[in-house]
Amino acid sequence: MSKDIDSLYALFGGALNDTLSEAQQLELAARLKADPAARALWFAYNDVDCALGELPADAPQPATISSAPIAHASSPQKEPTPRRWLWAGAAAAAAVVLGGLEQARHSGQPERVARFTSLQDALWASPSAAFRRGEMLRKGQVLELLSGEVQIQFTSGALVTLYAPCIFEATSENGGFLTYGQLKARAASTESRGFVIQTPTARMVDIGTEFIASASADGQSRVEVTSGEVKVYLPGQTESRSVLQGESFSIETGAQRVLTRIEAGDGSPAFRLPSIEPPSTKISDEVPSGTFTARLFQGADTVAPQQDSNPPSGSTQQTGNHPLKNGVKIINHKEGRIVMDLGALIAVTKINAYSWHRGQLFDNESNRPAQNFVLYASDTDTPPVAAGNLEAQGWQMIGSVDSDKFFGVENPKLRSEQQACSFTSATGCLGRYRYLLWLPAGTSSGDSLADLKSASSSFEVYAEPWSF
Amino acid sequence: MDTPCPPDASPGAPLSAERQEEFVRLLNGAHGRLLRFVVSLVARRHDAEDILQKASVTMWRRFADFKSGTDFVAWACTVAAYEVKNFQRSLGRSRVLFDDELVEVLAAERIADLKQYDARLDALEECVKKLDDSSRLLVDAIYTRGEEIKEFARKEGRAPQTLYNRLNLIRKLLTECMHKKLAPAAS
Numbered sequence: 001m002s003k004d005i006d007s008l009y010a011l012f013g014g015a016l017n018d019t020l021s022e023a024q025q026l027e028l029a030a031r032l033k034a035d036p037a038a039r040a041l042w043f044a045y046n047d048v049d050c051a052l053g054e055l056p057a058d059a060p061q062p063a064t065i066s067s068a069p070i071a072h073a074s075s076p077q078k079e080p081t082p083r084r085w086l087w088a089g090a091a092a093a094a095a096v097v098l099g100g101l102e103q104a105r106h107s108g109q110p111e112r113v114a115r116f117t118s119l120q121d122a123l124w125a126s127p128s129a130a131f132r133r134g135e136m137l138r139k140g141q142v143l144e145l146l147s148g149e150v151q152i153q154f155t156s157g158a159l160v161t162l163y164a165p166c167i168f169e170a171t172s173e174n175g176g177f178l179t180y181g182q183l184k185a186r187a188a189s190t191e192s193r194g195f196v197i198q199t200p201t202a203r204m205v206d207i208g209t210e211f212i213a214s215a216s217a218d219g220q221s222r223v224e225v226t227s228g229e230v231k232v233y234l235p236g237q238t239e240s241r242s243v244l245q246g247e248s249f250s251i252e253t254g255a256q257r258v259l260t261r262i263e264a265g266d267g268s269p270a271f272r273l274p275s276i277e278p279p280s281t282k283i284s285d286e287v288p289s290g291t292f293t294a295r296l297f298q299g300a301d302t303v304a305p306q307q308d309s310n311p312p313s314g315s316t317q318q319t320g321n322h323p324l325k326n327g328v329k330i331i332n333h334k335e336g337r338i339v340m341d342l343g344a345l346i347a348v349t350k351i352n353a354y355s356w357h358r359g360q361l362f363d364n365e366s367n368r369p370a371q372n373f374v375l376y377a378s379d380t381d382t383p384p385v386a387a388g389n390l391e392a393q394g395w396q397m398i399g400s401v402d403s404d405k406f407f408g409v410e411n412p413k414l415r416s417e418q419q420a421c422s423f424t425s426a427t428g429c430l431g432r433y434r435y436l437l438w439l440p441a442g443t444s445s446g447d448s449l450a451d452l453k454s455a456s457s458s459f460e461v462y463a464e465p466w467s468f
Numbered sequence: 469m470d471t472p473c474p475p476d477a478s479p480g481a482p483l484s485a486e487r488q489e490e491f492v493r494l495l496n497g498a499h500g501r502l503l504r505f506v507v508s509l510v511a512r513r514h515d516a517e518d519i520l521q522k523a524s525v526t527m528w529r530r531f532a533d534f535k536s537g538t539d540f541v542a543w544a545c546t547v548a549a550y551e552v553k554n555f556q557r558s559l560g561r562s563r564v565l566f567d568d569e570l571v572e573v574l575a576a577e578r579i580a581d582l583k584q585y586d587a588r589l590d591a592l593e594e595c596v597k598k599l600d601d602s603s604r605l606l607v608d609a610i611y612t613r614g615e616e617i618k619e620f621a622r623k624e625g626r627a628p629q630t631l632y633n634r635l636n637l638i639r640k641l642l643t644e645c646m647h648k649k650l651a652p653a654a655s
Binding site: 009010012013014015016017018019020025028029032033036039040041042043044045046047048049050051052123125144146147165166167179180181200201217219389391392397 | 551555573584589592611
């Protein structure tokens, strides 16, 4: 028993020291899952660790570390430590994270790298923060903006506007780290060429002149180029991807480094898009009927596919209002979800989704082109349950889209009638999967009917030819 | 534990000046407990601080949902637990110490466990006095001055693993000492 506890303590120590092997991590997790007493001990151990972090700086400091016993059962040699050190330390810790976000992270005086040029209704997380126009920003300084809008100009000349809520760190005179939120960067001067915005999942280099970057809480990054060109580097890759004016894409978290594009079509039957290919007209001819199976459930009114038993494709719809020729239709959006059986474990390289609806007759028809869903995949032999905790059931999230949020739709009637999104991977392959799951979500514009959609959807899955 | 916050919740109505002050006051007051809460779910203190930063933004955006006079720490812990899951999803699996299932169990139990922290501090204050000077030096270097253990080991002419082991032993002895003081009848 004592040995068990000793080994548990060793695992605790390794976890806090960040020195556990993968096998040890699994062992620690298993023991914590299995034993409430182990969890209680873990909490107490953590409290000890936290309290040690609040020791006063003026603690006795002998010259070297000895190998003598660490603790003594009998009386200590030192005067009692004043109780206040614990609380003083706690207050200091709070100040660092809450009150000190506007302060430089490093001691001393790091170099000045930017200056506040405009502050509109700025409210900071720290009650003591009171930045003024003209005030300098030092390297390493972290800004946590709760509300309002702030513009800063870097020494290089690059201009960055932060939109609350936002966490941003000025990392150099020509770049910063966006932990969370959205910003607009403009690098028009020669000196600011190469201005860098780093997010948790991407590095964006502005080579002229303006782009919008965002980083969401779940780690997704997005770049939208409003002028010029931005090069995007993904972790571990030396090759960049060029994003030109009018283009944008998202970078999902995870090992596959999923890239998501959302685009609007030109409204023609050809369904032309800036970079995503139009819906294929060949799929139903090339793939034998039966390879593809779509299953809808949990929605009494859901119907799909509508075009015989063939996969939905671009050949099935030639106009914006032609519901009987549509590929997939989901009416009961709140419960409807689609599971697609690819027929075998397939190396999937790309997944596109298209929607087309003009919405000329009724207000709610203009909701239909919106694409708002989360896409999951599974490599299991049998389809995992598509309800509850999906990841626990065996589904892996590929990515998500919300076209209304992406296009900034406020009036549903002004949505683009043709929309498409495309999931690809920076590594070339999204993964080997047998099943795909489309899970509808509510749109950012609050439209109650909008969903994965619609009366004109088509899903296309690309695979490596040798993977069947 | 249920995590009621949607991942990308839209900000609610603007808060009044009083509510803004209330938020800052509550968040300042709860910071230590929230950090301890998050650390126990992810183990890595730097990660926990990053997570708490993000969680504080979410709390701000959702503060209109918080009812004054109710338990702010419990509410904030729920938000922080959600942020832990988000954070872990952004990491590779190899970097995640605890999976979502375990995080939920730990989070649910840790909220109640935090109420013992004051008593633990009282006990720990006595236990810390029993550390010898050598151990206090190590604790001071690593915890108070924030030195990297490898760098400190180099300066001391010792192997890093030796100091890791010593730190583990210090924490273990302090934990046991604290437990004995809190449950004298059982010892």
